[in-house]
Amino acid sequence: MLRLLACAAFLAACxxxxxxxxxxxxxxxxxxxxxxxxxxxxxxxxxxxxPLPMHVRAAHTQGAVFAIAAIDLPRDDAQLQQSVxxxxxxxxxxxxxxxxxxxxxxxPLSAGATxxxxxxxxxxxxxxxxEQRTIHAWIVGRGRHxxxxxxxxxxxxxxxxxxxxxxxxxxx
Numbered sequence: 658m659l660r661l662l663a664c665a666a667f668l669a670a671c672x673x674x675x676x677x678x679x680x681x682x683x684x685x686x687x688x689x690x691x692x693x694x695x696x697x698x699x700x701x702x703x704x705x706x707x708p709l710p711m712h713v714r715a716a717h718t719q720g721a722v723f724a725i726a727a728i729d730l731p732r733d734d735a736q737l738q739q740s741v742x743x744x745x746x747x748x749x750x751x752x753x754x755x756x757x758x759x760x761x762x763x764x765p766l767s768a769g770a771t772x773x774x775x776x777x778x779x780x781x782x783x784x785x786x787x788e789q790r791t792i793h794a795w796i797v798g799r800g801r802h803x804x805x806x807x808x809x810x811x812x813x814x815x816x817x818x819x820x821x822x823x824x825x826x827x828x829x
Contacts, residue, residue, distance in 0.1 A: 674719050675818055679825065682712070685727035686802055686829030688767065690821055691716040692723055704728065705740035721810035723822055728803045738798035745796050745805050746777060753781030753790060764797040764804075765827045772799050772828065793819060799828045 675692040682688075693716040701708045709731075715724035730737055750757050757779035763771035774797030783790040794807035806826050808819060 675821075676718075677821060680714055680725075682714070682727065685712055685729075686767075686799070687725060687727060687804055688825070688827045689725050689806060690825035691725075692818065692822070693718045702728070704744045705737065709741070719810075719814060720812070721808055721814050724805075724807050724809070725826075726805045726807075728805075730801045730803065733800050738803055741803040742775070742796055742798050745794075745803065746775065749777055749779055749792055749794060749807075753779045753783055753792060755779050755781035757792075762795055764795060766799075767827050767829050772797055776823075793823075795823055795826065797828060802828070804828055 677690045677692055678694070680689055680691050680695060691714065695714040695716045698713045698715070700711055700713075702711045703709075710729040711726055712729070713724055713726045715722055728741055730741065746757075746759070757777045760776050762774045762776045764774040765771055774795050777792070777794045777796065780789070780791045782788065789811055790809060791811070791813050792807060792809050793813065794805055796803065796805045798804075804826075806823060808814060808822060813819065
């Protein structure tokens with residue numbers, strides 16, 4: 658019996674906290690690595706004064722949520738795309754009641770080039786309990802989609818985990 662308990666404890670210690678898997682959504686036009694089996698959610702969100710379909714895959718591990726959201730636009734329209742990007746940026750800051758740090762990033766395309774995106778990092782109090790949260794997100798618009806890859810956690814995950822997540826993002 659003691660041997661069985663020791664073996665079970667050993668196997669539990671060996672189970673990876675981050676069980677990375679590549680998730681591709683050809684309909685939404687992205688590929689990304691998630692650290693656990695994702696949940697899938699679809700809903701309509703009011704962004705830029707209009708209801709738009711949003712598709713989300715989210716993985717929960719080590720007290721963090723790793724998520725990719727794809728917002729469908731009715732047409733390939735640069736002005737609408739920018740309005741949606743701006744709305745997402747504002748929502749991130751508003752959710753934490755803070756001014757986020759922003760910088761430009763290049764998001765890889767499936768075809769091998771890159772598209773300009775925005776990296777946003779914000780830390781602040783979230784929700785009615787005002788719990789400390791950090792949000793690290795990349796936002797990029799491409800064609801008829803705007804993508805937001807984000808990590809939300811009380812404390813940022815180890816850098817190599819963030820690098821795995823953001824470094825794996827590819828859009829069409």
